[in-house]
Amino acid sequence: DQQVKQNSPSLSVQEGRISILNCDYTNSMFDYFLWYKKYPAEGPTFLISISSIKDKNEDGRFTVFLNKSAKHLSLHIVPSQPGDSAVYFCAPKGPGTYKYIFGTGTRLKVLA
Amino acid sequence: NAGVTQTPKFQVLKTGQSMTLQCAQDMNHEYMSWYRQDPGMGLRLIHYSVGAGITDQGEVPNGYNVSRSTTEDFPLRLLSAAPSQTSVYFCASSYSHGIPYNEQFFGPGTRLTVL
Numbered sequence: 640d641q642q643v644k645q646n647s648p649s650l651s652v653q654e655g656r657i658s659i660l661n662c663d664y665t666n667s668m669f670d671y672f673l674w675y676k677k678y679p680a681e682g683p684t685f686l687i688s689i690s691s692i693k694d695k696n697e698d699g700r701f702t703v704f705l706n707k708s709a710k711h712l713s714l715h716i717v718p719s720q721p722g723d724s725a726v727y728f729c730a731p732k733g734p735g736t737y738k739y740i741f742g743t744g745t746r747l748k749v750l751a
Numbered sequence: 752n753a754g755v756t757q758t759p760k761f762q763v764l765k766t767g768q769s770m771t772l773q774c775a776q777d778m779n780h781e782y783m784s785w786y787r788q789d790p791g792m793g794l795r796l797i798h799y800s801v802g803a804g805i806t807d808q809g810e811v812p813n814g815y816n817v818s819r820s821t822t823e824d825f826p827l828r829l830l831s832a833a834p835s836q837t838s839v840y841f842c843a844s845s846y847s848h849g850i851p852y853n854e855q856f857f858g859p860g861t862r863l864t865v866l
Contacts, residue, residue, distance in 0.1 A: 682857025
C-alpha cells in the first residue's frame with residue numbers, strides 16, 4: 640500500500656523550459672510536504688516545502704503547488720537548467736511526527 | 752563543519768556477519784535518522800532518534816539496532832546480515848524542537864552488499 644506515488648520514473652526537458660514533477664498521495668492527514676533533490680553518489684538535499692494549509696510556495700526558480708482535494712502536488716522548475724538534472728523525491732509527513740514517507744522519485748534530465 | 756559523515760562508503764559482507772555503519776554530525780542536531788534506499792523505491796526509515804538516549808523504530812526496523820549515547824553519533828548495527836539488507840544506507844540529521852517540519856541533512860551514503 641503506497642501512500643506516496645511519483646508515477647513518472649523519468650522526465651526529459653530542454654534547457655530553459657519548464658519542468659513539472661508530480662506526486663500523488665493517499666493520506667489526507669499529511670501536514671507538510673517536502674521535496675528533496677538527489678545527485679548520483681550523494682545524499683538527498685532539501686529543496687522546498689509546503690504546508691497543507693497553503694496551495695503554493697515559491698523559492699526562486701522552484702514552485703510547489705498543492706491540490707488537497709485531488710491529493711496531488713507538483714514541483715515546477717522554471718527555467719530548467721542542466722544542473723537541475725537529478726532525482727527528485729517528494730516526502731510528506733503527518734502531524735506531530737518527523738517520520739517522512741518518501742516517494743519513489745522522478746529522474747529529471749535537462750538537455751542543453 | 753563536516754556536516755553528516757558516514758563510514759564506510761562501501762562494504763561487502765557474507766550472510767550472517769555483523770557490522771556497524773557509522774554516522775556522525777557536527778551541527779548539534781538533536782534529531783538523527785537512518786534510511787535505506789532500494790532500486791525502484793524511495794527512502795524508507797529504519798530507526799530514528801530525537802536526542803541522546805532516545806531511539807525509536809521506523810518503517811523497516813527488523814534486523815537493525817541503534818543506540819544514541821551522544822548527540823553527535825548514531826551508529827546502525829546489522830546483527831546478522833542477510834542478502835535482503837543489500838541496499839544504500841543514508842544517515843540524516845536535523846533540528847526538531849519546536850518546529851513544524853525538519854529539513855534533514857543527509858550523509859553521502861554507505862553502499863552495502865550482502866552475499
